[in-house]
Amino acid sequence: MRSVRAKTTIGATAVVAVALVAAGFAVLLVLRSFLTDQAELQAEVTAREVASRIAAEGDAGPITVPSTEDRPVQVVDEDGRTVAVSKDLEKISGTGSADVTPEPRRTGGDEADEPDPGDDSEEPDRGHVSGDPPRFSRGEATVDGETAGYIFAAVDVTIGEGRDVTVYAGAPLTVEQDAVESVREAMLAGLPVLLLVVGSVTWLVTRRALRPVEDIRTEMAAITASEDLSRRVPEPGTRDEVARLARTTNETLAALESSVERQRRFVADASHELRSPIASLRTQLEVGEAHPGLLDVPGAVADTVRLQQLAADLLLLARLDAGERPGRSRVDLAALAREELSQRGAADRVPVTVVAADGVEVLGSPGQLARVLGNLLDNAQRHAAGAVTVSVRREGADAVLAVGDDGSGVPEAERERVFERFVRLDEARGRDDGGAGLGLAIARDVARRHGGTLTVADSPAGGALFVLRLPVA
Template identity: 65%
Template sequence: MRRLFGSVRSRATLAATLVVAVALVAAGTAVLLSLRSNLIGQAGTAAERYARTVATDLSAGKTYEQLSLDDDDQPVQVVDEKGTLVAATENLERISGTGTDAVRPQTPTPGPSPTPKSTAGSGDEDGDEDDDADDSASSHPGEIGEETTFTTGSATIDHHSAGYRFATVQVETDKAGLLTVYAGAPLSAEQSAVNTALTVMLIGFPLLLAVVAGVTWLVTRRALRPVEGIRGEMAAITASEDLGRRVPVPDTHDEVARLARTTNETLAALETSVERQRRFVADASHELRSPIASLRTQLEVAAAHPELLDLEGAVEDTVRLQHLATDLLLLARLDAGERPVDGRRLDLAALAREEAAGREGVSVEAAGAVEVAGSRGQLQRVLTNLLDNARRHTRSAVTVTVRRDGEWAVAGVADDGDGVPEGDRERIFERFVRLDDARSRDDGGAGLGLAIARDVAARHGGTLTVREAPTGGALFELRLPLA
């Protein structure tokens, strides 16, 4: 089970199915409630109409026997103000949900009929007066209440039981007083419609969910096919260690295509980094081999012929080897992302004067203090490397300028040598790169000074660039954020 739902496809299918299921249940519940409410409302309207019809007949003076209460689908009760059942539907056997559960009238009273005319012991004149009074009294209709209340219950008529919506209407009559009419309308249509809708939902919803799950499964399979291709190619690249290979990019403009392009860019950057690392190791091995071989030769000669030991040369080779090891260690720390540890404020102009002191032909121009934050040792190393590089290429003089430029501190080191060709102005910052004229010099370095200087500048949030100096030589500019 855990493995089954461990794929994006399975989780997407399950999520889509659950979302649709929740939506269907919510929509189905709303439909059923709305349908039930609508049908109950229709039944209530029919019950109210029937109750008011009976109330109208009572207010018109009809007797209880004259009421039309023989409808087997609509039970009716008429209750007086004492709560006594005075009229009810024929064949009514049981009822609930109204004011009384009685089903048979409990009094033979004929209902609100006119008082009979008096014929004995009276003259014609008296009889005429009574007739006029009775006619006048019976000519006033009863008053039907405007308010209707509704309840839900059940009833059994002629051995048939069903649910009903009852309407309650009150009518004020002249002879019987206040009467209450309970009339019901069957809820069988509502129950049948709700049951039918529920059955359709119980059958249709699972089928619809199955369709949604199947479609989602197929769609996600099609959408994730390029991802599987990318995964397979990445696995092949890992197995073969061939960083020159690239993953397939689908012919779309979606997230998967952007993922493939980003992956290829990452592979290209990784290939460049690995190639750079290989070249670095090869160059470092080459640079280390020369002083080590020279030192070994001198030691072997000294072992055989102590009088031929070139002690000065051995010391020079050892110092050169020590400097190279120090440079390689610093580059390794910078490649690992090491940033300035101390990060204290220091005066870049004062630091430039310290590094220039004792160097012949080097002058420093600075209007005032220019403070930056960083590692004093690393920034000293940058200025030392720039001054050493300028000394190797200058003809007569090296000028160091320190100034402010907006939010930047700028230190420039200019010489009056031949300068750096425009095509080599980025190449000289690569590791172990030395231009041909520099290789011909005996005191030329290993080609790591400028690379270290640029990496240190970058770790301090700055830049190191080269351009043509006003005197025609090279001008290296170090830019660092002001403290």
């Protein structure tokens, strides 16, 4: 099952089915409990009515049971003997005795000893009904040939001195059983229909909800097949997760398009930059082979060095683009600046002044940070008129390394463009040592890899001021 729509539909239907089954059981239990309570109440009412009649008659004669319609009644004495039953009661279980043949008896002797109604002698004893809660039990009874289940309520009655009986009155469970059975059958009949409706609605809603996803997938497949990264997936007008997915996908496509375009320009520019020194070097070697006296050895060495530097720059950019993480060594920027200047020595065209505060340390790669400083110094000396300044200081949580010159500066409109790869301003293109236009691009990439920034502004001396900001270690 690979379809999200099918999985969602089956899952939702299963959840609804479980919920309906659980709710159905709960409803049946509540209904059964309610109807049982009603039957117990009816049985108790009947038992107390009969008990009250027996208590009112007292111990003057045989116990009789009034008519109770379809509710069976049995009266049992303290010895477990049946002394009275309701009319048409043929069989009973679940009470104090299974005997339905009453054995009535008197308490005052022979009939001749019964008091005359006109006699003013002593009245017969009156009984009373026990105030204890009734006791309930379940059983069956056969009344007039029909057997059914009943709930019996037992109520104790005292009808004379030392004589107690228990009245058992039953209420039929037929209503409870019929009602529960009807509800159960209705639930079983309606459950498949309801689940079918839930499944159908879920299928349609999921289909509508996933339609934009299918459109996105179709467009992405077309983009993959055509390799046209300028295309974009459709964005639905909603504000849900699918719309955010479409926007994120388009942003990814835009970033990928930009990356591929940048890579294409990089390859084209690298090919162009490599072609010149290689062609020059080959020409000089061919001339030297044909005419050894005309071989320009210094020029060949210069072209080789330029080719070596360009190859090193391209290799570093490839490593940066591949996501290489910088080291985590502690680097003292003041010491780094002094060491870099000591290695450059007298080869610098313009003298460099260092104003550095000691103890300003950052975490990173010493080699890559030295490369950044070297590239900034190369750029400053290439454009400076007569002075280059390097300063190191701390500003809050940032370590700041600044390289300034007194040259013509960088026009404000070009201050972001100078950090692009293979970009050289017109003045730099006119110089033989103008470089390949990779130094500043490498410097900014390294700064970002170290969690910092590299920007350009106006120098107090009138030229350009490149400012490197890194988090303090």
